[in-house]
Amino acid sequence: MRVNDTVTTGARRAQIVLAAIDTIAELGYGNASFARIAKRAGISSTRLISYHFDDKAELVRAVAGAVLAEAADYMGKRLRAATTPTEQLTAYLESNLEFIAEHPTAIRAVVEIATNARTDDGRPLLRAEDVDDPVSRLATLFRQGQESGEFRTFDPIVMAVTVRAAIDAAASRTDLDPHAYGQELVGLFLRATRKDPS
Amino acid sequence: MRVNDTVTTGARRAQIVLAAIDTIAELGYGNASFARIAKRAGISSTRLISYHFDDKAELVRAVAGAVLAEAADYMGKRLRAATTPTEQLTAYLESNLEFIAEHPTAIRAVVEIATNARTDDGRPLLRAEDVDDPVSRLATLFRQGQESGEFRTFDPIVMAVTVRAAIDAAASRTDLDPHAYGQELVGLFLRATRKDPS
Amino acid sequence: MRVNDTVTTGARRAQIVLAAIDTIAELGYGNASFARIAKRAGISSTRLISYHFDDKAELVRAVAGAVLAEAADYMGKRLRAATTPTEQLTAYLESNLEFIAEHPTAIRAVVEIATNARTDDGRPLLRAEDVDDPVSRLATLFRQGQESGEFRTFDPIVMAVTVRAAIDAAASRTDLDPHAYGQELVGLFLRATRKDPS
Amino acid sequence: MRVNDTVTTGARRAQIVLAAIDTIAELGYGNASFARIAKRAGISSTRLISYHFDDKAELVRAVAGAVLAEAADYMGKRLRAATTPTEQLTAYLESNLEFIAEHPTAIRAVVEIATNARTDDGRPLLRAEDVDDPVSRLATLFRQGQESGEFRTFDPIVMAVTVRAAIDAAASRTDLDPHAYGQELVGLFLRATRKDPS
DNA sequence: TATGAATGAGCGTTCATTCAT
DNA sequence: GATGAATGAACGCTCATTCAT
Numbered sequence: 147m148r149v150n151d152t153v154t155t156g157a158r159r160a161q162i163v164l165a166a167i168d169t170i171a172e173l174g175y176g177n178a179s180f181a182r183i184a185k186r187a188g189i190s191s192t193r194l195i196s197y198h199f200d201d202k203a204e205l206v207r208a209v210a211g212a213v214l215a216e217a218a219d220y221m222g223k224r225l226r227a228a229t230t231p232t233e234q235l236t237a238y239l240e241s242n243l244e245f246i247a248e249h250p251t252a253i254r255a256v257v258e259i260a261t262n263a264r265t266d267d268g269r270p271l272l273r274a275e276d277v278d279d280p281v282s283r284l285a286t287l288f289r290q291g292q293e294s295g296e297f298r299t300f301d302p303i304v305m306a307v308t309v310r311a312a313i314d315a316a317a318s319r320t321d322l323d324p325h326a327y328g329q330e331l332v333g334l335f336l337r338a339t340r341k342d343p344s
Numbered sequence: 345m346r347v348n349d350t351v352t353t354g355a356r357r358a359q360i361v362l363a364a365i366d367t368i369a370e371l372g373y374g375n376a377s378f379a380r381i382a383k384r385a386g387i388s389s390t391r392l393i394s395y396h397f398d399d400k401a402e403l404v405r406a407v408a409g410a411v412l413a414e415a416a417d418y419m420g421k422r423l424r425a426a427t428t429p430t431e432q433l434t435a436y437l438e439s440n441l442e443f444i445a446e447h448p449t450a451i452r453a454v455v456e457i458a459t460n461a462r463t464d465d466g467r468p469l470l471r472a473e474d475v476d477d478p479v480s481r482l483a484t485l486f487r488q489g490q491e492s493g494e495f496r497t498f499d500p501i502v503m504a505v506t507v508r509a510a511i512d513a514a515a516s517r518t519d520l521d522p523h524a525y526g527q528e529l530v531g532l533f534l535r536a537t538r539k540d541p542s
Numbered sequence: 543m544r545v546n547d548t549v550t551t552g553a554r555r556a557q558i559v560l561a562a563i564d565t566i567a568e569l570g571y572g573n574a575s576f577a578r579i580a581k582r583a584g585i586s587s588t589r590l591i592s593y594h595f596d597d598k599a600e601l602v603r604a605v606a607g608a609v610l611a612e613a614a615d616y617m618g619k620r621l622r623a624a625t626t627p628t629e630q631l632t633a634y635l636e637s638n639l640e641f642i643a644e645h646p647t648a649i650r651a652v653v654e655i656a657t658n659a660r661t662d663d664g665r666p667l668l669r670a671e672d673v674d675d676p677v678s679r680l681a682t683l684f685r686q687g688q689e690s691g692e693f694r695t696f697d698p699i700v701m702a703v704t705v706r707a708a709i710d711a712a713a714s715r716t717d718l719d720p721h722a723y724g725q726e727l728v729g730l731f732l733r734a735t736r737k738d739p740s
Numbered sequence: 741m742r743v744n745d746t747v748t749t750g751a752r753r754a755q756i757v758l759a760a761i762d763t764i765a766e767l768g769y770g771n772a773s774f775a776r777i778a779k780r781a782g783i784s785s786t787r788l789i790s791y792h793f794d795d796k797a798e799l800v801r802a803v804a805g806a807v808l809a810e811a812a813d814y815m816g817k818r819l820r821a822a823t824t825p826t827e828q829l830t831a832y833l834e835s836n837l838e839f840i841a842e843h844p845t846a847i848r849a850v851v852e853i854a855t856n857a858r859t860d861d862g863r864p865l866l867r868a869e870d871v872d873d874p875v876s877r878l879a880t881l882f883r884q885g886q887e888s889g890e891f892r893t894f895d896p897i898v899m900a901v902t903v904r905a906a907i908d909a910a911a912s913r914t915d916l917d918p919h920a921y922g923q924e925l926v927g928l929f930l931r932a933t934r935k936d937p938s
Numbered sequence: 939t940a941t942g943a944a945t946g947a948g949c950g951t952t953c954a955t956t957c958a959t
Numbered sequence: 960g961a962t963g964a965a966t967g968a969a970c971g972c973t974c975a976t977t978c979a980t
Binding site for chain 5: 551554585586587589590593594
């Protein structure tokens with residue numbers, strides 16, 4: 147999988163991952179060649195990338211893994227502090243938008259990868275199950291809210307897909323204020339999920 | 345921009361556009377080379393593509409233009425039949441989901457293009473203004489509903505972005521029933537936009 | 543398999559095959575890169591080779607096929623003129639040595655390919671069955687001679703392998719006179735196969 | 741030529757040589773890279789190979805030298821026990837086939853090296869004179885037999901080349917029984933060399 | 939209108955080797 | 960003795976495009 151794990155190797159890998167994030171975010175996945183990543187990392191040859199990563203797929207997975215792990219850590223703390231499904235939905239939206247606001251290029255890179263990166267046989271390189279599928283996670287949250295009586299009756303999958311899509315779209319709208327954007331989404335989805343007034 | 349427009353030329357262009365749609369939808373934008381498109385079109389040389397389209401960008405714009413024009417035509421009829429903003433939002437969601445259900449590969453191709461295709465300098469090939477920006481259109485609809493008193497106060501841009509994102513996400517979830525999906529979205533966004541009960 | 547078959551295409555393919563023969567014969571299969579073949583063919587880029595041959599395997603098969611077809615044609619005439627097994631064995635040895643003497647580099651190239659070229663999974667690129675296995679052919683000849691009573695009893699396969707090995711070794715010994723070499727082999731194998739004196 | 745010769749150094753070299761033999765025999769000389777040899781030896785870096793061997797040529801010569809020395813030792817005992825040229829030829833064939841049968845991968849590796857390994861300027865890495873040329877040795881044996889009157893008149897070089905080719909071909913025919921193969925070769929070459937009946 | 943032929947640039951990857959401890 | 964780190968060159972192959980009919 148990788149060369150021996152030492153301090154320098156870890157640092158090099160991190161350096162290359164950062165350069166890959168910037169390159170993918172700016173030029174798109176399809177234009178993020180080893181040559182461009184190497185140039186951005188300030189290293190002399192693409193060979194150094196091949197040396198630290200078995201192949202492009204491993205580099206790409208390392209990029210996605212690094213970003214998603216940090217996001218999960220950041221959001222996890224916020225989610226565990228919330229108790230009710232309504233609070234959890236609010237925390238999910240707010241913390242995710244905050245993370246996006248603070249790591250815009252990392253998020254852009256992951257979205258590029260999730261959208262474009264494919265294996266040789268044409269299937270997505272990042273599979274939902276590899277990445278503890280956020281749609282499933284949200285759907286579970288919605289089901290719990292429905293069972294507890296906080297949420298109205300709706301299809302949890304459709305709502306989960308919509309929430310994820312709304313958040314991912316935010317990552318591309320760098321022209322809008324992330325905090326205000328998050329507040330709007332909270333208002334939007336609380337109204338969309340709460341029990342209808344009798 | 346293009347060679348003389350005759351019947352055969354038009355037919356050839358259409359044939360190539362259709363092959364491009366299938367190729368992009370199946371293999372992704374990044375893998376849709378002239379060679380693969382030509383093979384799918386049953387054409388012996390990629391030269392014929394270069395002959396009918398100045399370059400890849402023009403072919404890609406032709407693909408997007410063809411699909412979006414048909415979608416605009418289909419949805420336009422439904423939208424003109426709706427009078428109130430609420431009816432229009434319902435019609436927008438329903439007709440768009442219907443169009444997606446009936447033209448899944450065409451939609452997949454356009455989403456691929458919108459997400460991935462870039463000019464040489466790294467900017468999106470499909471710019472919002474080239475394509476009579478659906479977000480602006482939706483935002484206008486929401487503003488009219490707010491002025492008429494049907495909709496509550498919210499940021500029309502954020503809501504428009506969210507609606508578009510929800511619809512585009514539907515195009516990728518071929519596992520879900522499009523009609524039921526559309527009904528869920530109608531319920532979701534009517535609740536998200538309507539005036540709060542006093 | 544290949545681009546359209548026209549006069550120019552055929553000529554280009556032949557030109558590339560000839561350059562490949564020279565390159566493989568002189569530098570060995572492992573050093574016969576597209577770049578070196580292209581340089582020897584006097585063409586500007588390796589791309590032209592890829593254009594005319596699907597991949598390196600197809601080029602290599604074309605080389606082997608061209609040489610072996612010519613050899614089969616040359617030897618076939620001589621073999622059909624021989625009637626008894628003894629005459630056939632003599633004709634086989636003589637005509638093969640003559641062909642080697644007249645096409646030394648082509649033979650060297652084929653021997654290189656047969657010895658070294660492998661598919662991705664490590665198996666020989668040139669399989670015996672693709673090339674109407676000369677060992678089987680010789681073994682059949684020996685069996686017929688044994689049945690007719692001209693040849694003594696021996697293992698036809700071992701004898702066939704030995705004859706082929708002796709001939710192939712001759713191809714590498716460019717220092718020896720091919721005609722004399724052939725006559726020696728005829729004497730050697732006629733004695734090795736004939737009935738022992740009672 | 742090499743680093744200081746100590747016990748551990750010798751053991752390391754032997755370990756690498758064994759791994760190289762296996763790798764070359766299984767994958768072919770052209771695919772036997774330092775990386776693959778290191779992996780098979782259970783070594784973490786190719787650097788260890790470069791450390792113990794000046795360059796690839798030296799490793800390859802070490803492989804060939806080790807195998808050929810063992811073969812020479814094994815066969816030498818048998819040859820010295822034979823007195824007449826006929827007995828020596830028999831012993832040569834039998835002992836060589838036996839050695840092949842007992843060390844098939846080592847033999848395959850040496851044949852790969854002899855056939856494929858080249859210096860930078862394209863000449864064979866294993867030159868006949870480096871390896872106390874078996875053809876010359878056999879030719880001398882044949883000349884002695886001719887002078888003693890046991891063998892008929894023939895070209896000793898051609899016969900020697902043929903014997904070597906027949907033996908080397910046996911190494912590649914792992915499907916055949918080595919002992920029976922050896923007996924057939926003995927019968928074949930005794931008949932090919934003995935004086936013709938008057 | 940159509941095409942075969944040709945092209946230079948770039949791709950990810952592997953190579954044996956060297957540097958610096 | 961041993962090792963991780965790094966390297967430039969070369970590999971086969973694909974790319975969109977242009978040339979010349």
